[in-house]
Amino acid sequence: MSSIIGVVLAGGNSKRMGLDKAELPHPLNEQQTLLDHAMEILINCGCRKVVISGSKWDGIPDQFDDQGPMAGIYSVLDAIAESSFLFVPVDMPLLDPFLLQELVSASEVGTSVYFEDTRLPLLLRVNDSVKAYLSRVLSFDNEDQSLFSFYHAINALPIACSQPEKLININTPEDFQHLQVQQPLELEP
Numbered sequence: 001m002s003s004i005i006g007v008v009l010a011g012g013n014s015k016r017m018g019l020d021k022a023e024l025p026h027p028l029n030e031q032q033t034l035l036d037h038a039m040e041i042l043i044n045c046g047c048r049k050v051v052i053s054g055s056k057w058d059g060i061p062d063q064f065d066d067q068g069p070m071a072g073i074y075s076v077l078d079a080i081a082e083s084s085f086l087f088v089p090v091d092m093p094l095l096d097p098f099l100l101q102e103l104v105s106a107s108e109v110g111t112s113v114y115f116e117d118t119r120l121p122l123l124l125r126v127n128d129s130v131k132a133y134l135s136r137v138l139s140f141d142n143e144d145q146s147l148f149s150f151y152h153a154i155n156a157l158p159i160a161c162s163q164p165e166k167l168i169n170i171n172t173p174e175d176f177q178h179l180q181v182q183q184p185l186e187l188e189p
Contacts, residue, residue, distance in 0.1 A: 004104065005082050006042030009120065010035055010090040011054030011062050011072045016171045021091045022056070027170070027179040028093065034170070038090050045097040045104070047086055051076065064138045069120065070145055074134040077126055088121040093179065094166040095121065106159045112151070116158035118167045119147040130154050 010022040017024075022035035032040070035057065042050045052059030053072035060079045064071040073087060086103065088095060099115075103123040107113040112130075113123045124130070133153050137143040151158070161167060170176050 003082075004047050004084045004086050004123070005080060006039075006045070006047030006050040007053050007072075007076050007085050007087045008035060008038040008042065008050065008090050009053045009069050009072045009087055010038075010056070010059065012068070012090075017173060017176070020056075021170065022054070024170075024176065026093055027176055034090050034093060037093060038088050038095070041095055041097050041100060042086060042088060045086065045100040051080065053087075067138055067145060069147060070134060070150060071138060073122075073124070074131075074138055077131055077134070083126050085124045085126065086121065087124060089169065091170045092120070092167065093170060094168055096166065099161065099163060099166055102159065102162060106157060109157075112154055112156035113159055114151055114156055115161040115164070115167060117164070118161070122147075122151075122156070124156075 012021070022033065024034050026032050026034055026037045029037070039050050053076050055061035060075050062071040063075045063078065069089070076085065086100060088100070100121060103113045103115070103121060107123040107125065110125060112125045114121070133150065137145055137150070168179070170179060
């Protein structure tokens with residue numbers, strides 16, 4: 001695992017939330033922000049280094065404005081010459097290192113891996129065709145910029161998640177409040 005770079009995707013506008021999601025307190029642990037949580041789980045998963053995709057927090061700014069997570073992924077690949085990255089969204093507070101380890105284990109055959117039925121997290125194995133695809137798609141407005149199309153194009157492997165209920169995104173104040181009022185869950189380190 002020590003060869004993998006962890007990346008927190010935190011470059012979005014958080015329009016539906018109305019506030020920067022990265023700065024929100026974790027809904028089940030107010031001692032840390034959502035950004036702190038995402039960085040911590042990448043570290044606890046064994047990533048060699050953790051970086052932030054986004055213009056704040058000394059992060060890597062997107063080279064393409066308003067293009068979603070693919071712009072963040074491309075910008076990180078362009079800035080850091082490595083072959084393996086583990087991308088997590090900043091707004092997934094129930095995600096834990098054990099789930100990320102499922103992706104790492106499945107990717108040991110050298111392929112990119114994601115959990116079926118969800119766009120992120122993603123264990124991405126990088127090669128020239130991955131970079132070329134992202135560059136082409138982001139450069140033209142008429143191209144399909146969905147992550148699932150990207151995964152299909154690079155032959156990424158979808159795997160089942162052992163705990164899909166932990167793959168919840170917080171996108172609105174209502175999502176955030178709903179998670180806060182749920183019976184507290186015991187989060188794993």
